[in-house]
Amino acid sequence: MELILKENVxxxxxxxxxxxxxxxxxxxxxxxxxxxxxxxxxxxxxLAEELKQRAHKLEKIKNDALELAEKLKQIEPIKIAxxxxxxxxxxxxxxxLHIAEELAKQGFNIDRKTIQLKDVKEVGSYTATIKxxxxxxxxxxxxxxxxxx
Numbered sequence: 001m002e003l004i005l006k007e008n009v010x011x012x013x014x015x016x017x018x019x020x021x022x023x024x025x026x027x028x029x030x031x032x033x034x035x036x037x038x039x040x041x042x043x044x045x046x047l048a049e050e051l052k053q054r055a056h057k058l059e060k061i062k063n064d065a066l067e068l069a070e071k072l073k074q075i076e077p078i079k080i081a082x083x084x085x086x087x088x089x090x091x092x093x094x095x096x097l098h099i100a101e102e103l104a105k106q107g108f109n110i111d112r113k114t115i116q117l118k119d120v121k122e123v124g125s126y127t128a129t130i131k132x133x134x135x136x137x138x139x140x141x142x143x144x145x146x147x148x149x
Contacts, residue, residue, distance in 0.1 A: 001026040003036040004047055010113060014134045016047060065133035071108075072130065078102045078142035084123055094120040094144050099128050102142070120144055 001023045005013050009030070013019045018039050021030065030036035037043055051058075080098050083091045096115035103110050110130060117128040123144050131137045 002039040003030060004039045004043055005030075005036050007035055009035055016051060018044070018047075062133050062135060065136040068108075069132055069136050069138040072103075072138045072140060075103075075106055075108070075140075078140065080142060080144050081147040082144060084146040088123045088146075090121050090123070090144065094126075096128070099140070099142060103140075 002018060002020055003026050005015055005017050005019060008014050012021070019036075026036065026038075031038070078099065080094055080102060082094060082098075085091065096112040096117060099115050099117065100110055100112040114131045115128050116131065117126065120126055123146055125141065125143045128140045128142060129137055130140060
């Protein structure tokens, strides 16, 4: 089933993308929740006209994302202190919420859903990827350290 996304759908695409999904996913979730519409010929034509009119606005959004990416590359290194066992294994794990909180302390309001990282379950240095725009992403290094008792 071919659909036009009306908003960003994590793992599928961004607003105004034309995507192919399985019929059940489109019929039972995307269309009823208003996240997508069927990509008919008239809907595609309307989308093309709308994108043409919004091209300069989209360029500004991309430039803002690039500007934010440059600022994020220059931040001081993030250190996350957490409780650790004697073998260096973390109780629980470090996830995107922890990264978002540390960035908020430095003055960056980043949605945690845009932060991608692998499971962090040990002390060490890692990298998180922040997707600011469909064409702009930035890697943020961070370090997980043992919490002082």
